Amino acid sequence: MVRRTVIIGGGQAAISMIAEVRQLAPDRAITLIGDEPWLPYQRPPLSKAYLGGEWTIDRLALRPAEWFASEGIDTRLGVSVEAIDRKSAKLHLSDGSTLSFDDLVLCTGARARPLPEALSQGLKGIYTLRGIADADALRSEMQEGRHVLIIGGGYIGLEFAAIAVKSGLKVTLVEAAERILGRVAAAETADYFRALHRAKGVDLREATQVAELSGNPHVKRAYLSDGDVLDVDFVVAGIGAVAADDLARDAGLTISNGIAVDDHCRTSDERILAAGDCTSFIRGETRLRLESVQNAIEQGEAAAATLAGSTAGRKFSPWFWSDQYDTKLQIAGVSQGYDRVVRRPAKREGAQSIWYLKAEKLIAVDAINDPASYMTGRRLIDAGVTPAPEEIADPAFALVKLAGRSA
Template sequence: MVGIVVIGGGQAGASLVAKLRGEGYDGPLTLIGAEPFPPYQRPPLSKGYLLGEMARERLFLRPESFYAEHAITLKLGQPVLAIDRAAQRVLLGGESIIYDQLALTTGARPRHLPAMIGGDLGGVHAVRTLADIDVMEPAFRKGARALIVGGGYIGLEAAAVAASLGVEVTLIEQADRILKRVAAPGTADYFRALHREHGVDIREGAGLDRLEGEGGRVARAVLADGTTLSVDFVIAGIGITPETTLAEAAGLVIENGIRVDAQGRSSDPLIWAAGDCTSFPWNGGRLRLECVPHAIDQAECVAANMLGAGCDYVAKPWFWSDQYDVKLQIAGLNAGYDRVVPRPEEGRSASFWYYRGERLIAVDAMNAPRAYMVGKRLIDAGKSADPALVADPATDLKTLLRA
């Protein structure tokens, strides 16, 4: 009996197969993962797991027994070589699997520093997989010297863990400030101050010219202005790119990810996609999201649609980042904002409210769970909030929900 095959053993893939079974699909179901581990959480990798506060087994989204109990065939450590759309089969090393429907949940891959500037030296790392963390973990020792390249959330999270473990951290950002693409200056100011309090040397407007090695391992970093830094290891936090290699080779339409319709169907009606690897319709354009809630929600929507539900996916973006003792929670998307309203908070708490015209579109909340909760509920409901009330510390934020 021919069944459903899912390629990609991450959050979206795990959510999709669980939802298929939950919705009553009882046919053959196969989940293929390139890594030798069952699907696991990625966010704790560079935080709790690297800090030694979380055992490997706690990363797993479900115990491996779950898949056997639900008749889900796991094929781990088996990268897919190709998709033969004409024959409706997936080619692995030494075997092929026939499908009647296929779902791609291939996620994203990290951008690496180019080999021509020393990115292939030993001790130069990216942060994406469990194996990545296992390889770099021994370098995180007290007194070691680390260079973090990139002042986005990936780089800042890596810097926070390294500094917490006693590593001497220098973080460089080529733009004129950290978080340039993703946050307002106020949020950047907050995190710059936080990291400097923990001894991180943040250098903005600082590009990397090259890395130099000794014995095949990185030893120095030469910055664009000629400054030379002695380093023991380097982490590239310069973003991720959608993993579309298989889809592109199979002839599917690619547009900043695998192009899918509102229901998650690709340009081939028998192939669906969900998670970081997709771009989907959004407010008259297209959007690609990189976050766990999106991976879960879109995957569950796709699973239902593979069984005939015919429901459009409506994204409700939210994100988080943990750095030291600060939890950043972000509701909405701030693209196209023209005004930011800071709200006075107590202690280390802070929040910044983004507006496009009169419309509230996003909130950054640092140790301010109420601001996040209220902002998210407003944005999800398509409502706004009077900026003057938001800025007034006397305003009980919950009253904004009744306006």
């Protein structure tokens, strides 16, 4: 009897899992359910090349429509799953139908965190950026000379600021915390990007909150905690994302900052796997939830291997990137919990890397326009090798020579 695997979600994790399953278990029946009308697509370019008009919607696609047909994938788009009945192994869909499964994979991703209702007050012209529809709506607002207020100094907020400046907009960015990138990067990395954005004309304000937004019905004015009142044309909220784990929660699966999975991407129900931004997993002594293309790819492949009967769990080595203006930030590892930072200058002007240590162990590297340090950092982290701080700080010392050592 042919087993049917149903995948909920249309992102990177889903497409990676499908491609791997077709290699490992080619006869398995696969149904993909997505609540958006588009086949699985890339999300990182939405805040970069797509929003800036450099990419068309076709280029976002992870696979062409012909691929799904040739691989025999049953795609159901523009329909959402309203409930998972674990006892009967059935899904209840928004179009009133039900769908049975032998195995279920949750690739539901994450949702942009909205502004509190007390602040947004239902005003029009307030946006988040997570999907194609969000980016398309924002495009209609991005007319030269208009004033955008960006709330949040994380990577999404900073990336949108860069695109907005390139598009000729006046940009004000406010961050409620003491500095930008406070949750994800060291002060040294924040210093670089603060200076970069201010040099490009961004009015960047830290330790500043939006006390009130007003307008009728479209947002027109922002009252800031520093006493300033700004006339604005639209607002973009970049205040983080939350795991889209509602279905799993309602179905009684274990939730811990996302859907809790093991190294095999198994949830607390052996018939249900999960992969990508919606999941959390143990890394070292910490449970992490990572919003990362690389993590989505690797977890999708791990889920496929589990479906095919593999008993070898996988450990993931995270990496990320961010493009702002002509600057590329590449991140290896996870800096959470670091207790020391070492800056390494690079030969190229404007390039440097920030190295994070925890209990004298290398855990992460931020490489700014410095791909060589990024690659070396990844190799060292994967090998469990930590250079001495003085070696890191010395640009003449060839760190790459240490990458062949074992921990």
